[in-house]
Amino acid sequence: MNLNRMIENDFCITFSTINGSGSATANITLMRALFRMGIPVSGKNIFPSNIQGQPTWFTLRLSKDGYLARVQEDDIVVAMNPSTIGKDIDALVSGGVLLIPDDFKINGEIRTDIVLYRMPVRKLIREANVSPQLRDYVANMVYVGVLAHLLKIDMDKIYQALDFHFKSNQKAINTNFDVVKAAFEWATENLEKKDRYITAPMKGTEDYIMTDGNTAAALGSIYGGMQFAAWYPITPATSLAETLNEYLPKLRIDEATGKETYAVVQAEDELAAIGMAIGAGWGGLRAMTSTSGPGLSLMTEYLGLAYYAEVPVVVWDVQRVGPSTGMPTRTSQGDLTMVNFISHGDSQMIILIPGSVNECFEFGWRAFDFAERFQTPVIVLSDLDFGMNQWITKKFDYPDLPMDRGKVLWEDDLEKMLEKNNGVWGRYLDIDGDGIPYRTVVGNQHPKSGYFTRGTSHDEFANYSEDSVVWEEVFARIAKKFDTAKKELPKPEILLQPGAEVGIISSGSADPAVIEARDLLKAEGLRTDYLRIRSLPFSDEIKKFIESHKEVYVVEINRDGQLFQLLTMEYPDIANRLRKAAHMDGLPLTAKWIKNKVLAKEEK
């Protein structure tokens, strides 16, 4: 093998382990160390819906160019699970590296085009000073040490990563780092480097942090002034609510009184979680819930009520593979159509789709502004890939807009309103002509503030009415409210390449793969423009973008091309320019898949 042509900071390592074996600590430690070396790195966990004993993979991609999408092939495989070793070897590129414990037996011939290193895991653990219960856990630190030697990963950075992970608990740090060191020393003495992969410090992660989308969403919500959250456990949304519980006591205790400025309730199910959140939103709190597909299905009826009765609420849907229980621990963008049409009857939802972990934070606080401004549910579509994987992302920015509490009337406001309008105020009266009425909330002591909220048909004064004209008028006014909203929601992000005739539309966690695919396509001579949708209802920029390209690929992670379908419905006259590019196998999209999809169609 030619060691002169080293591959630096641009390869992919997969750790194949058994879940529940404690490999997560080892994997995140390596990821953090590489991040601290300034190398753009992304980590993807592919795990089963199971607590212990099933195969799990963690893939670490180093990319000096900053690409964060998943790649299909592995350059290095650390195989700690004998039951999947055959499959794991098959995934290696030619010239790739296989690391295995020295007591693993491999049936049949081992590929001759790969480099094999055997690690004396048992021996090193036996020699290490660890209690028998911990042995299995720290065994994973052996590959950390061996890789540190082979790839030249900075040992100080590994130490820093462990220090962070164990929150400076010296005993835990030492237990782990001692094994890393022993393995590093063993490798230095015993392994001859025969492969091409190497790391080197660079400056690719300045101004970045490392976190996951659920943490970002929870923190964003807290900075958005979230006051009430109700939730029911479900993968992959659980950690969002748990992170609220973790950070709220740190950030939201009122200094003057020592009291909590929020409440979180673990509901009995999602039917209740959404009911609670809508009750709180109606009461004037910034209220939210977080869930995934099955929970969202249970929330549909209440969301319809909130749409029609005009109650603000924020729902985070961290998408997984459905329908039904589907693949609970795999990612997808399969809920878009459902969310857009959620509820029986005509309805419409404001949908926000963050395209990065940083944007999960931003939409965390902005979602409340939109919900309260437009008095309607806002559904934020994240997914498992963002929500549960570790990402490098730009530092969170402090909200650059003051909180928008919308048109809420307290006692004095209502009095002034009545004076101005000859004593008339109606909960559903469109005074400003923008489709957004004024609302009062419970506790308001003005004798004219109270009103009756209902999902049954009502007039502008919230009185029950079955008059057809009244129904149509109120319903038309709500539609108008969404026209207003459309202009104020986050605009799509557009990236152009001069001379491009082909366009790509995408959203959410498909973004990293699209970004990379555009470079791959450019290298093949195909220039593309790119529009990333950030909100629904669709803004007018999308129409212009489609009109100005002869072909527009709609890239998304589902089977049916849901975004493609919605765009087709919205813009029937130009829909013949749209090309469906949908794929969903439970894994994050790869740039290569997109490239091949586009090229296959373009070459026809």
Add this chain to the structure above:
Amino acid sequence: MTAPSSSTTQITNQVGLTKADYKGAPSTLCQGCGHNGIAAQIVTACYEMNLLPEKVVKFSGIGCSSKSPTYFLGRSFSFNGLHGRMPSLALGALFADHTLEAIGLSGDGDTASIGLGQFKHLVRRNLPMVYIVENNGVYGLTKGQFSATAEKGLYLKKQGTNPFLPIDIAMEALVSGATFVARSFAGDPKQVKELIKAAIAHDGIAVIDIISPCVTFHNHENSFHSYSFGKVHEEPLHEISLVLAREEITVDDFETGEVREVTMHDGSTVILKKLENEYDPTDKWQALRTLEEAANNNWLLTGLLYVEPNAPTLFDKYNLPDTPLNRLPAEKLRPVRETLEKINAMMF
């Protein structure tokens, strides 16, 4: 409490309001429906308890019963939610302002069928609110199907004979840890009113299961939920009245030993005058035994079945500010800029 005088000046309560201030829109329910009578007693109870309508918030699910919040306290905020899912709505809304008095109105279908789960979880959390079930053993609004509280053997025209044993709402409340459980009969307005007042005085969940006949679909003689059955068979456990905190208790017309007093959290007193048998409403075992016996014998026992006046409520489990959460200004809700720098540093 002094009886209203017959002078022409408007009679007002301690907060200066007339009874008319507690009224709602005219009822659109059937003439004679038990639910109408209950709405009237809610009006009187709130008037007599000197509640400000602006300090009361109403909740309901779906059904004829759940429509009734329209017919009382027209000045109060109200939310008519989804079938069986009023409890969650009320819970969320009360976090917005935990100083409010909440009155929830539900039906036997709404509470004992589709909403049984939410009902029991609300009870378990001890959310401070009055929870009235207008129990007619039938789905009124969908025109006369058996509800889960219909007795076994009941015959209804559309449905034939009910083969199942009923769910006892008071029992469900008790075993879920309710801190106030009562049963009443719409044909006994005085008891209904006094129980509602006691429920308002209670700090915690106060469940009142009121047999409230559906005159249109289920009012057969001898069926458990009919007027005629209740008129003949109602057996009050005691005679109940509520004395407000500032009023003097005069029990001179009660003989000692015949009266039991329960001091409520707000300082008012529930006076229970003994009728046939001794009944101690603070004894949960007695309550459970009594309900079981009543169920086995088809007795319509009414009164305050159980009360635990000082149990911690849901809000005692939170460290909420005295100011209602929904009155907190933005600066109390958004952490200051410097904290985000620390957060970024914490992310690695």
